[in-house]
Amino acid sequence: MASLKVFIFNFSSILIYFHLRLTDAERITCKGTNIGTKKYPPPLNEMALERRYQGCTHVEGNLELIDIRPIPDEESSLSSSSYEAYHMQSDEDEYTDLSFLEQIREISGYLLISNVHRSVVPLHNLRIIRGEETLDGDALVIMTASTRLDDVYQLSSLQEISQGGVRIDPVNLCYIETINWEDLQRDLQLTGDSSGEQCAISCDESCEAGCWDEGPDHCQKQTLTNCDSSCPYRCRGPGPEDCCHEQCAGGCTGDSNIDCKSCRFLTNGDECVSACPPKKIYNPATFLTEINPEFRYEHKGQCLESCPDSLVGQDQFCVEECSYNYQNIDGECIECDGICPKGCAGLSLNEFLTVDLIDGDRFLNCTRIVGNVLINEESFKDELLAGVVGITAAHLEVFRSVTEITGYLVLTWDTPKHNLIDLTIFENLEKIGGEETSVHEGKLYAFILNIPLLEIADFSSLKSVNGDIFYVDTCYHTREMFVELLYDPTQQEVVERSPQTQCGTSLCDEECTDIGCWGPSAGQCFTCRNYGLEDGTCVPLCDPENHFIIPPTDDGGVGTCGLCDEQCTGGCTGPSNTDCISCRNFQIGSHCTNECNEGQYPVGKICELCPDFCTQGCTGNEHMIGDGGCNQCSIVLIDHEENFMSCLDSLDSCDVDHLQVNSHMYPNSSVCQQCHPECEGGCLRAGDSTGCRICKRHRRGMNCVEQCSSAEYPDADKICRNCDPTCLHCNNGTDTDCTKCENLEVLLEDDKRKCVTECPVEFPYILETYTCVAACPENSFRSEDTICKSCHPECNGGCNDETNKGCLVCEHVTLDGSCVAECPDSHEDTNGVREMSKRFEASPASSPLKVLTLIIILVLVVVLVVAIVIVVLKLKGPIHRAPNAMYLNDMTKTEESDRDDGGNGIA
Structure with missing residues (x-):
């Protein structure tokens, strides 16, 4: 245990x-x-x-x-x-x-x-x-x-x-x-x-x-489920003013990204951020991207000035080792120019290359071989009984990346191997150091090229051999070429053996000088006759569209065609992107570039600076987010419903009619939200009218409103108060301040009215406007439900119903018991009736009593006329009493009938 x-x-x-x-x-x-x-x-x-x-x-x-x-x-x-x-x-x-x-x-x-x-x-x-x-x-x-x-x-x-x-x-x-x-x-x-x-x-x-x-x-502290809907993530309370910054995790003590209890993504000093400061930033003064002094590496949720000792920095991150084609230089992964330098152990003295030595990663991606390389006849031999397999041309491809051999290079075999008549695997070799030498024919050599029947041996990048050289000539090589390669021609020599005699028409390219070449192409010249490209190819003239001329040096060399920067078009005067005749894509100041930098937008091919009010780039200079404006604004102006209105200048601040708020819709911007339109003098909370400091017009409860409702009235403080329950509209709060009633009204003095649910006894009749009155007005009649209704338009002085037959007196003329405006063509006016009508017309104030008086007068006139007739008849002769009596009786009955009708007959 x-x-x-x-x-x-x-x-x-x-x-x-x-x-x-x-x-x-x-x-x-x-x-x-x-x-x-x-x-x-x-x-x-x-x-x-x-x-x-x-x-x-x-x-x-x-x-x-x-x-x-x-x-x-x-x-x-x-x-x-x-x-x-x-x-x-x-x-x-x-x-x-x-x-x-x-x-x-x-x-x-x-x-x-x-x-x-x-x-x-x-x-x-x-x-x-x-x-x-x-x-x-x-x-x-x-x-x-x-x-x-x-x-x-x-x-x-x-x-x-x-x-x-x-x-x-x-x-x-x-x-x-x-x-x-x-x-x-x-x-x-x-x-x-x-x-x-x-x-x-x-x-x-x-x-x-x-x-x-x-x-x-x-107690459990809630920071998520109790947040206002406007909060981007966490909060410290239920109100919209309690929202945490969007970069906060686990709550906060304030609304900025330095008030977080924990960071949601990354910590940069005291700040919570979504990304660490980048390695490069744009300098608008120089139109260039420059190293950012505030750059930080991202590692384990933090922004670090340097990576921990066990790690190296690559791009924005701390990593365990550099990725392919990057090398660690002082703790930082730097991209290699071409293949990354890699040193490999070469062969020892007199050791020749075999499959066992070349298989694996020994020479993979090597640029510098520390030691020797010896490839001879034995290297290619297959000994099946011994289980030995020789190398092939494919094995030799591993040397194509080599630029330096510190020892010697020996290539010697007697017969063509695997159709290897063109030897180009050392085309990138620049230097043979000669720290060790190989013995051939009793002499020590740093470079031995001893391959009969070899047509091409391309060493076009070779510039220096520190030791003696032995070679068997090909159709293209000359002694002068190898002499030029000697590190010290006064102490070192070139030995030539067995020159080729069957070259035929194998000649160097016409752009090569007479000194010779490594092969037939213009890219294999030892030196150029006219101009040389940067890759070594010889040309008669430099292409003015893609090159500029580098004058020859004082040692008598030829001119070189310098390659224009890839951003140039139409030629250039130098190698930089500032030397272009014109820009292929875009121009920033004097620089040609593939694209405008962050913080710029193109106008044609010219990159213009984004306005100060834009962040995260732009596509134009409009005060808006989207095409032609900003990708994001430093300060966003939104209305009270969070609809985008405009980008504000970076030096602006929210004016009195706006409130600075956090908005999940614009997380990387300061946001000025418009106070509700009914606010005056600013607001404490944007979005609705309950946050106004002062109401512009009226206040109803906590809300500012444009006007009070129909059942309200504004008091002296512009507060909407309820009308009396009997009012439909009012101008004050009592039952006599109604301007329109819910049911019925009684008109009072001073143009006031009182609203009632039913008419009082002293005002029993109801107008069509729902007003209670003591009597129906002129030219109207009382219906069965005590409502005063208007007479027909052809009536004058009253009526019994709303039809033109119910008129007490006609306004114009009578037709078959009905009042009409004029007689039809089939009738003619009766002067008496029209005159009577005119008399009535002149007496618009006629009443039933007056009408009765007129009827009595008419009857008396008729009686008087009859009496006169009787007197005349008596004077002239006997009277036939029976008929006259019947006539008088009829007249009397007519008068009585008229009286019984109460004067409602038609005049």
């Missing part, structure tokens, strides 16, 4: 002591562990955990608390099986509390608490579990064999689990039952549960949500 304890302790010690301390004095990063839930994990006892995490603020990896023993005074509450299991260790074991966990603020991986037999796990400063590494998809895993109800995990500051779920296997964790897991991560996956059926404890009354322990200091 003692040996087991020693093993456990030693294993634990191996994993300890790695603390990576960063430039921020308050941040101490510790390496976590990766034990997981293996069946027999090597335990880290409390002492080992304390040494690992003491003072640690950030855990890089996982925090795993597994099989933590109970301290003696807590043993009584353990089950007997747990007690026995943990007393397998000797009484000499040391115990410590878990207070060393108190400083931990972040865990980049997962948190595992498994079989921790302590009443309290003090992680009350842990703010965020990032879940970059999970345990079977979970970022928080709690498993315990404890049977105690009051075990607590003090995660009081935990406000975010960035990714990964939560798994809770125990059944007796009372406080965890209260936690709102959705606030830690939207749509968080929760596995298992902690049933609190036996719990008699509850959260402090000050807690708005759940809690991690008793008391007001352990």
Whole structure:
């Protein structure tokens, strides 16, 4: 058992002591562990955990608390099986509390608490579990064999689990039952549960949500589910003014990116950012991109001035090793110009090349061979009985990248090998150092080219051989060429053997000088007759569209065609992108470039600076976001409904009618949101009229409004007050201030009215305007429901109904008992009637009493006429009484009938 304890302790010690301390004095990063839930994990006892995490603020990896023993005074509450299991260790074991966990603020991986037999796990400063590494998809895993109800995990500051779920296997964790897991991560996956059926404890009354322990200091702090809809992510309260900056994780103390409790993506000093400062920035004064003095590498969620010692910087990141075609120079990966320099061990003295030596990576991508290269007849031989395979032409391709051999180069074989009559594998070789030499015919040589029947041997890049040269001539080589290669012609010599005699028409290109060439093409000339391109090709003239002329040097060389920069078109005067005659793509100042820099936009081919009010580039100079304007604005102006209005100049600030706010729609901009149109003198909250400092027109409750509603009136303070319930409209609050009534109205003095639900006794009649009156007005009649209705337009002086037959007097003429405007063509006016009509016309104020008086007068006139007739007849002769009596009776009856009709007959 003692040996087991020693093993456990030693294993634990191996994993300890790695603390990576960063430039921020308050941040101490510790390496976590990766034990997981293996069946027999090597335990880290409390002492080992304390040494690992003491003072640690950030855990890089996982925090795993597994099989933590109970301290003696807590043993009584353990089950007997747990007690026995943990007393397998000797009484000499040391115990410590878990207070060393108190400083931990972040865990980049997962948190595992498994079989921790302590009443309290003090992680009350842990703010965020990032879940970059999970345990079977979970970022928080709690498993315990404890049977105690009051075990607590003090995660009081935990406000975010960035990714990964939560798994809770125990059944007796009372406080965890209260936690709102959705606030830690939207749509968080929760596995298992902690049933609190036996719990008699509850959260402090000050807690708005759940809690991690008793008391007001352990309430769960909500920063997600209680946020206003305008918040981009987290918040510190329910209002729109409580939104955290979009770069904040786990809550905040203010609205800027320096007020975050944790950073959502990256930390750059005191700031939370989405990206570290880039390596290069554009300098508008020089029209060039320059090294950014504020550049920072991105590593493990931080922006670092330099990478940790074990890493190197490549582009924006810290990496373990440089990628292909980059080399490590002073801790930074620099892209190679062509193939990266690579030194390889060459062959030893008198050792020749074989398949065994060339196979593998020995010469792969070599640029400098430290040693010798010897390829001879033996190199190509196949000895099948001995199991030896010779090299082929394909094997030799590995030397095409070589630019330097420090020792000697010997190429010697007698017969053509694998149709190898053109030797071009050393076309990039520039130097043979000659530090060692090879013996041939009793002399020492640095370079031996001894291949009969070889047509082409291309060493067109070779400039120096430090030693004697031996060669068998080809049709193209001359002695002068090899002499030119000697490092010291006064001390070194060229030996020529067996010149070719069957060259035929094999001549150098006409652009080569008479000194010779390495092959028939213009790119294999030893020197050029007229001009040479930068790749060594000889040409009669430089192409004015793509080249400029470099004058010959004083040593009598020829001119060189310098290649114009790829951004030039139409020629150039030099190699730079500032020497172009015209630009192929775009022009920045005097520079031609492939594209405009960030912060510029093209006008034709000229790159213009984006306006100051634009950020993240632009496509024009309009005060807008989108085509022809900014990609983003430094200050965005939006209306009260968050619709984009304009980009403001960078020196502007929100005026009195706008409020500076955070907006998830424009996360990288300062936002000036227009106060509600009904605000005057600014607002405390944008978006609706409840945030106005002063109402421009009227106020209804908390809202500023353009006008009061129809059932309201503005008081002296422009506050909308309700009209009396009987009013439809009003100008004050009493029942006599109505301008229009809901039901009926009674007109009062001073143009006032009183609204009523039914007419009073003294005003029994109702006009068509719903006004109660004492009597119906002239030229109207009272209907059965006491409503005064207008007479027909042809009536004058009253009527019995609304038809033109109900008129008491006609306005114009009578036709068959009806009042009409004029007689039809089939009728003629009766003067008497018209005259009567005119008399009535002249008496528009006629009343039924007047009409009755007129009728009586007419009757008296008729009686008088009859009396006169009777007198005349008496004077002339006897009277026939019977007929006259009948006539008088008829007249009398007519008069009585008229009186009985009450004067309603038609005149």
